[in-house]
Amino acid sequence: xxxxxxxxxxxxxxxxxxxxxxxxxxxxxxxxxxxxxxxxxxxxxxxxxxxxxxxxxxxxxxxxxxxxxxxxxxxxxxxxxxxxxxxxxxxxxxxxxxxxxxxxxxxxxxxxxxxxxxxxxxxxxxxxxxxxxxxxxxxxxxxxxxxxxxxxxxxxxxxxxxxxxxxxxxxxxxxxxxxxxxxxxxxxxxxxxxxxxxxxxxxxxxxxxxxxxxxxxxxxxxxxxxxxxxxxxxxxxxxxxxxxxxxxxxxxxxxxxxxxxxxxxxxxxxxxxxxxxxxxxxxxxxxxxxxxxxxxxxxxxxxxxxxxxxxxxxxxxxxxxxxxxxxxxxxxxxxxxxxxxxxxxxxxxxxxxxxxxxxxxxxxxxxxxxxxxxxxxxxxxxxxxxxxxxxxxxxxxxxxxxxxxxxxxxxxxxxxxxxxxxxxxxxxxxxxxxxxxxxxxxxxxxxxxxxxxxxxxxx
Numbered sequence: 001x002x003x004x005x006x007x008x009x010x011x012x013x014x015x016x017x018x019x020x021x022x023x024x025x026x027x028x029x030x031x032x033x034x035x036x037x038x039x040x041x042x043x044x045x046x047x048x049x050x051x052x053x054x055x056x057x058x059x060x061x062x063x064x065x066x067x068x069x070x071x072x073x074x075x076x077x078x079x080x081x082x083x084x085x086x087x088x089x090x091x092x093x094x095x096x097x098x099x100x101x102x103x104x105x106x107x108x109x110x111x112x113x114x115x116x117x118x119x120x121x122x123x124x125x126x127x128x129x130x131x132x133x134x135x136x137x138x139x140x141x142x143x144x145x146x147x148x149x150x151x152x153x154x155x156x157x158x159x160x161x162x163x164x165x166x167x168x169x170x171x172x173x174x175x176x177x178x179x180x181x182x183x184x185x186x187x188x189x190x191x192x193x194x195x196x197x198x199x200x201x202x203x204x205x206x207x208x209x210x211x212x213x214x215x216x217x218x219x220x221x222x223x224x225x226x227x228x229x230x231x232x233x234x235x236x237x238x239x240x241x242x243x244x245x246x247x248x249x250x251x252x253x254x255x256x257x258x259x260x261x262x263x264x265x266x267x268x269x270x271x272x273x274x275x276x277x278x279x280x281x282x283x284x285x286x287x288x289x290x291x292x293x294x295x296x297x298x299x300x301x302x303x304x305x306x307x308x309x310x311x312x313x314x315x316x317x318x319x320x321x322x323x324x325x326x327x328x329x330x331x332x333x334x335x336x337x338x339x340x341x342x343x344x345x346x347x348x349x350x351x352x353x354x355x356x357x358x359x360x361x362x363x364x365x366x367x368x369x370x371x372x373x374x375x376x377x378x379x380x381x382x383x384x385x386x387x388x389x390x391x392x393x394x395x396x397x398x399x400x401x402x403x404x405x406x407x408x409x410x411x412x413x414x415x416x417x418x419x420x421x422x423x424x425x426x427x428x429x430x431x432x433x434x435x436x437x438x439x440x441x442x443x444x445x446x447x448x449x450x451x452x453x454x455x456x457x458x459x
């Protein structure tokens with residue numbers, strides 16, 4: 001079963017909302033129309049009662065006290081069949097009646113009035129059920145007399161008027177609803193055309209073409225999305241270029257130890273004496289160790305940028321002390337003067353395995369490049385909201401014009417007496433970047449050797 005499109009989802013969310021809103025507005029309109037019509041009709045009843053009193057007050061003066069009730073002919077009877085020309089007017093006339101009371105007796109009444117069994121109603125407005133219909137009655141007591149004028153009309157007439165008004169409004173709306181739905185559909189479809197264009201632009205990109213998407217023509221609401229996609233494409237392009245460079249460099253770097261191993265094996269096969277074979281085997285072991293170390297560094301470099309991190313408080317001083325202790329044999333063999341100072345309670349916010357790998361590479365570099373009998377100083381100090389790890393040695397150092405380049409993969413400063421892979425500081429820089437820290441290479445106060453300063457966020 002195919003998933004619904006965004007256009008259909010928006011349509012089926014917006015259209016019911018509009019229809020419900022129209023229904024609510026219709027309900028308010030019905031209540032408002034009913035209230036206003038009731039007010040108008042009640043005012044008309046009041047006016048009719050006063051007009052009747054003005055027209056009939058002479059009848060009360062001339063009528064004997066004991067005279068029987070007198071019926072006033074209905075208007076449609078007096079006017080013949082004139083009202084038959086307009087059925088609505090005839091219905092209106094039939095829906096009205098009046099009674100005139102004097103001394104609690106009916107004196108005058110219309111043709112379609114209530115029977116005498118329905119008593120005189122209280123002053124003002126009342127509702128009476130008569131002949132299966134509801135009637136609205138207005139009673140007007142005449143001051144300083146015993147006369148009361150009653151005027152009534154059918155409530156159904158008001159309801160019919162309200163219904164007719166609403167029907168006259170609803171029928172055009174019913175005709176317009178399909179048109180409104182069509183306009184909503186085309187409006188949504190047109191509004192989403194920009195998103196479809198953006199999707200098409202993204203689909204057209206490939207690893208060989210990660211150019212930026214034009215954002216100048218995007219609506220203001222979509223501009224942040226377009227810029228974010230462009231940033232992602234730029235980062236992806238940089239990452240792919242870096243991976244390609246890494247693969248090329250790795251292939252180049254592995255070719256040398258591989259060629260050396262191949263040559264040594266050929267020499268081993270052609271060796272004439274046991275002594276010569278033992279020498280070649282010894283060279284094979286050394287060459288294999290170099291190749292293994294290079295492969296390990298390559299794997300570390302590849303893993304650092306993708307290894308999941310678990311940031312937590314890590315004891316920086318203890319980690320450094322542990323790494324220094326692990327390299328104790330190398331330090332002792334070279335008779336290096338090594339010291340560690342600083343705050344033993346220093347806590348940094350880091351991933352412990354990555355932090356340990358970073359410290360290990362830095363200490364290893366210091367031990368490797370410091371000549372026998374040299375000096376290594378390691379310190380952990382506070383610097384604002386960071387902990388500073390400083391490592392200084394008395395080795396050859398790094399010239400200032402090389403200090404930025406040494407963080408690139410496979411970049412090595414010319415040190416013929418020392419072999420390396422050119423990946424140690426690259427791994428360090430990648431780890432520090434992931435830990436939101438910084439690294440700087442400087443000259444020690446003595447002017448000889450190298451000072452490495454790393455700033456890591458406090459826990």
